[in-house]
Amino acid sequence: MPTDDSRRETTVQSVDRAVSVLQVLARRGTAGVTEVAADVGVHKSTAFRLLATLEARGLVDQDAERGRYRLGPTVLQLAAGATGAQDVATASRPVCTELAAAVGETVNVVVTDGLEVTTVDQAVGGSIVTSSDHVGKRGPLHATAAGKVFLADLADVAPDRLDAVLRRGLPAFTDRTVTDPRALRAELAEVGSRGWAVAREEHEVGLVVVGAPLRGAGGEVVAALTVGGPTYRVHDETLPGLTRALQRAAARASWRLGHVKPG
Secondary structure: OOOHHHHHHHOOHHHHHHHHHHHHHHHHOOEOHHHHHHHHOOOHHHHHHHHHHHHHOOOEEEOOOOOOEEEOHHHHHHHHOOOOOOOHHHHHHHHHHHHHHHHOOEEEEEEEOOOEEEEEEEEOOOOOOOOOOOOOOEEEOOOOHHHHHHHHHHHHHOHHHHHHHHHOOOOOOOOOOOOOHHHHHHHHHHHHHHOOEEEEOOOOOOEEEEEEEEEEOOOOEEEEEEEEEEOOOOOOOOHHHHHHHHHHHHHHHHHHOEOOOOO
16 A cells, blocks of 8 residues: 555646636635735746646636636536535545544545534454444444534634533443533543544443644635544554545545645
């Protein structure tokens, strides 16, 4: 299997950056060279060369008077040929399959309706004992890794909605479920700062799950990517490596969903 290093070596950097430029324009509507350079994380001269190349192929247009760029007509032709590109599960499936094979555990893509979480896709690793058949199953926000990802996002962008969730109560599913709102708020602050959440036997006894956000074109959290396994395989010694692999995969899946890749 290709490593992260080999993948970076085989990636054409200019193409990678050009895609990021298109994603910036899709999010902003219009942007100048300075804005594009800042968002993509490149020098202004590099951004100008990328924009000039994209303009020559009709992928971007420039307003001659204001000097700002927007997506061009060729983008519409490409979009017309895409089917299901907005489906989170479809877009992230290759990354999920690769992650499951790499870590040997079960990988889920999870969405929320604001009340509960629902698994919409799953890739099963090669370990003999795995957690499977979760597609379509629902779960609580406060006792799952995916749910904590969504709640941490609410704490950042919509604290009133988080308050409403906490007022509904935090029922216990196991003796390790966090049922104290103050304790959960403190944990959500940690989730927001470190970029991942963990549920240690809080919804199912014997199961530990870690989760990270999947972000869309505007930086919004559109889903959560989780990796879970039994306590004898997912514990304090294995958790750091697992979360690093999860975060790398979540970043790649987010790029496939339109999130701008830095640099």
